[in-house]
Amino acid sequence: MEGRESAVVERIRALVDAHLDELVALRRDLHAHPEVAHTEARTTAVVAERLRAAGLTPHLLPGTGLTCDIGPGVVDSGRKLVALRADLDALPVPDTCGEPWHSTVPGVSHACGHDVHTTVVLGAGLVLAALADQLPVGVRLIFQAAEEVQPGGATAAIEAGAMDGVGHVFALHCDPRVDAGRIGSRPGPITAASDPVSVTLTAEGGHTSRPHLTGDVVFALGQVITQVPAVLGRRLDPRAGVNLTWGHVHAGSAGNAIPATGTVRGTLRCLEARAWEEAGAVLREAVEHVVAPYRVQVDVQHLRGVPPVENEPHATRLLEAAARDVLGPDAVEATEQSLGGEDFAWLLTRAPGAMARLGTRVPGGRSFDLHRGDFTVDEAAIATGARVLARVALLAGEHPAPGVT
16 A cells, blocks of 8 residues: 555544544444434434534435535535445334443334444544545535335435435445454345335125135135245246245134235345346236135235345445455455345435445354344444445545546
8 A cells, every 4th residue: 555545544543543432422322312214303413413513514304314515515526426324213123232321212222233324424424524635525424314114214315415416325234244343245236125015805704604705815815925925936037036025914803703804014025126126016916816716805015115235346346445445454255145125225326336244243252133122233343334434435536436527
């Protein structure tokens, strides 16, 4: 690494270290006060207050969330901005982490690490504010609401102008299978498309002794649950990794009565965007054909949730280079594509970019799964993430992808 680049890297490390105690305390505060999607008012205020204290000017998004620009604007530099994105919301999951900073909100917790994401982007922003006179292009911090619901907060942030003038966008997501101090990365798709699905069947209802006199919605729901995923597996390319999994079923309240209505809800996931485009029509057709013999009315609700996160190759190389610069040459490991969904994908429809997995596991320790109340992170990940994002903002400004100006 050349002398100037080495000096910049050391400066990033020193600035993160200088803020680290504050960042850890802030993350613990956010963890203790989680807010579910579209209610992140306190979280937004905490972030905005800290940015203002750093001499920056945050811009509140409609509802909750904010953006904040650092360094030269598009007009001043003639170049598009580099964006760093965090999500603010928690989950309706009881906190069982057992830490002193456990959630004080009954039934709500940061079980997916968004408190870490928020802290990491804020930390990178504080570093970049101190380096504002060295930024080749401006940097936009995006703190979006409602990643955990669909439609997610990314689309609302886009509509409010969060991606206007952005040439690259980057994000990190906690991964409890990767050790703290490392990141997991891959070019191309790193998450899956994820759509909520609901199927409701209705009929007259009746006595279980006379199922021939009514549409049996319970039996028909059983066919939907078992047969429809199999139909999708035969109608769509198996290489696309189409997966329909049910998570909720409800029908009736008495063992000797056929109910008049029943519902099953689940999630349709696809690894490949083309299959995602086709899956909705195939799903609807499959449900209708499966229940046709049973004299029930069917209502299929399929909400287009999020497409796969497709990491652009140049942006991925920049993110990996940033991690190696600030963490060491062996800090990047290859990761697989997940069936999980992430609405960061919508931001990538507006600008090329990449998401990497931020290691949160204590080296050699236990892996705490996401979306569980006992999810716990090694807080060393905060320094890791802030350093990587601050560095990639500088690299992306210095080395834009072909066609990005």
